[in-house]
Amino acid sequence: MATASDELAEPKRFRFPTAFTILFGLIILVAALTWIIPAGQYQRVMNEALGREVPIAGTYTEVEPNPQGIFDVLMAPIAGIYNPVTNEANAIDVALFVMILGGFIGVITSTGAITAGISKAMITLKGREKWMIPVLMGLFAFGGTTYGMAEETLAFYVLLIPIMIAAGYDAMTAVAIILLGAGVGVLGSTVNAFATVIASDAAGVPFTTGMTLRLVILALCWLACVLYVMRYAERVRVDPSRSYVYDLKEENEQHFLAAYRTEQQPEFTTLHKIVLAIFGLTFVVMIWGVLFAGWWMGEMTALFLTSAIIVGLIARPGEKEFVDSFINGVRDLVGVALIIGLARGIVVVMDAGRITDTILHWAEVSVGGLSEVVFINVIYWIEVLMSFFVPSSSGLAVLSMPIMGPVADFANVGRDLVVTAYQSANGIVNLINPTFAVVMGALAIGRVPYERWIAFMWPLLLILTVIIMACLSVAALI
Template identity: 30%
Template structure:
């Protein structure tokens, strides 16, 4: 009796979700919306065109098995980026740079962990909201985990800082090019419109995230036994407090190289549409630079790189399997059916409740469509005209999409970036879920209030397209 229920390994949980998805393809009606090709080549659904398939396509257990390697292949960009970052950070640590940096940060923030937590949450939220950064935070995971350990916090606090900033930044973004701008273009409202409202809610939502992480961290400082990760090994934990090397000139040059790599990465994202392949190349270049400046020698650097990669094999597998859930739903031809079925009840609600209903639907759908831009192309062509019929402006529909996509990024196991971050930090998914669920509830409650107020105040009415008549005729 004392043993109780043992939470399965994260890999078992993900495989179980894949199995549930497979079973769902046997019972959920299969159907499709017609799609058109947008200007950027992405497929966008056409509202009012949903039709059931003439015959059911059954996936078999063999399809389940082959979905696993296919999912690993589909998530290869994130997997290989995680491997590269882990290997390069291992090289950097061999030079003493990371330990010296941690020692320097401890001198500055050792007695002010609340300041550190706020700065990380705020800065990461700002970056995610402005340019859509997500996987770019992976290089910071091991550094922040080691720093938190030295400050008598834990890995959960480090992960909480990163993911709270990432998720809130996406959720209340003013001009994220991968979500807000795409959703506004699909909805037919001017890009960047409604900016003032989104800027106004940015800091309050950041404060919700900071308060949650700091409240947990404060409890861990007062009593280490309340740590959710107290019984787990901590990665990058070979240095005890008081043993940190001095930050010398060579370390500073290596860190300047890291800053330069980040600047180049941000420039590439903003101006050249770079993503993980290009960012991986940038970090490989920094690894070579670190090897030369740190005078490690080629053999030692190669050995350190491989050791760093080895440590992340489990993380890579979890990232790949997580992608398999959506893959099975797509293969089973029920993804559009789920979207269609969820959108139907909205037409029976008042405008305020319908806006909150959009938030709930977008949150649930992020489990099946973890790509922010992909979710916009599937859901916004449906939510925008539905909103026209029930009195929810298209600007509010975009805001509901933002909240649902961004906040749920922090908790859905199909999000490859989330699985990469918690995997690198050595935090099992079930413990992360336990930490994050209360934060999700707070953010969703605040988002629901904001949506109701937005409808009440007529947010977006000034840019609402005059299409209600056409939509009604199309719906018939």
């Protein structure tokens, strides 16, 4: 038993700050910069395609400074959600959408439909476990590309790891199926509210713009991940000593297979099929509404609330259980909603301090001589760097897109392409990011040391980087 003196003697490990601390620190930093950076402003003109005013290149002039103080810093997170001074809504519609979406996912999860569906797929493919890899990675990628499936995947590791070990593979294979499956879906987000939708909103473009390119990136990167994992899995099955966790093989078999033999697999009922059909149909209706009915945050929020109620009426868990599952789902995403307001608070301080256009002017000057291809790849690597410090996709979106979006206008590159560069960069970093709780949690459950995950991942990271940069470059030329 550890004593108090032992705990005092044990050196404290460095823990990377959370996204909340990072973003609030950035608010303080930006407020300090308003005392240093010259204030300036562009002339603006209405862009009918975007439905908003955009800066006119070459019209930047310096204006009277308005440095931000302590009170402004404390008000910034509140004003990022709803500005009590101007009565202007900044992120409250997005924050509410995120929370209702969380409630919807909570209700779906509480029915057991997702777990039962995956279990059914495993049973169907028994004896052909190799083909579970593309099937499961496809299912997880769908979750990633539609609603940013991340923390929700942690429940599936204890279900999949013993099955893959029993099939002659290893824990690394199972972790890769789930972590890469959902991760590549986020990397190639299509209707993901926590990446594409928020980033597009912050950049001032419809999130459906650029969808074709994102689908291409999703398909190519998913295929690369599937082939990579299948190749590794087959190599381990033929020669177990080639496993990255071979030294843990006996220990993992004792730990995971014992639990698997005693755990009853869930039945895939008609109710589960109906719930999953409603789940998929909801996203189809959302896409239709945005494309053809002029829907935006309010209508999409109402859609997910309606779908949650429909699932509750069909599953009939009871009024209290339904409300509890919905509230628990909302609770899981309250942090995301707060991050949106906190990150937009940075923009509030920058705008109030009149330095946003100055930074934009510096960016305009710095990319002035770059070709479209070089520009979009520079943006990609800037977002890669920023993703290590702000792993939250929603936090990084509202932090960087208000600046990067307008900069694209000066470089003659579509803002939607900048959004795609951002989400691809954030997605690929979060496959290995040690500041991303999902990565570290998954590796802990799978008993995979972090350095071995990096050894497994680095060739794939190079392949994915080439695919992404090639797609961005081709899109910039078109």
